[in-house]
Amino acid sequence: MRHRLEIQILDPRLGREFPLPHYATEGAAGLDLRAMLDAPLELVPGGCELIPAGLAVHIAEVGVAGMILPRSGLGHRHGIVLGNLVGLIDSDYQGPLMLSCWNRSDQAFCIEIGERIAQFVLVPILHAELAIVESFTPSARGAGGFGHTGKY
């Protein structure tokens, strides 16, 4: 499914020196986001920095949210993930997309200017209407959780 996504280009290098976010393949779920830095940034082990993606988005539709997720290769091989683990972008947010980059490894990592460091995914959202009830209709699981079905 497609969703018209309004963007503002905040960093003029995007779309010129560096490609705009795009789906790398027909089936790609995410748009890669780039570190629009003025200079390469060394992330020390355990270090966390807020990096601009160089653009603002306005999702506009209440039934849609954005998620910023790590890239698998960087996260697995180099320990470069997100300081907030997952970024959640509200449909009414119009500010700059910011990437919290965390080096969870024990080796320094240099983020290059324009490097693809995270990905942006649109997801459907349901708003909850809270209904207070005295008891739930019994289910097979009931209140069992945290390893209830087997090994922890």
Ligand SMILES: O=c1ccn([C@H]2C[C@H](O)[C@@H](COP(=O)(O)OP(=O)(O)OP(=O)(O)O)O2)c(=O)[nH]1
């Ligand atoms: O990785 C992220 C996460 C969030 N945001 C922006 C979009 C989002 O809509 C807004 C608020 O995010 P969130 O609600 O997760 O943060 P908060 O700490 O609860 O801030 P607020 O009080 O503004 O809701 O910040 C980003 O740019 N990058």
Ligand SMILES: [Mg+2]
């Ligand atoms: Mg919030």
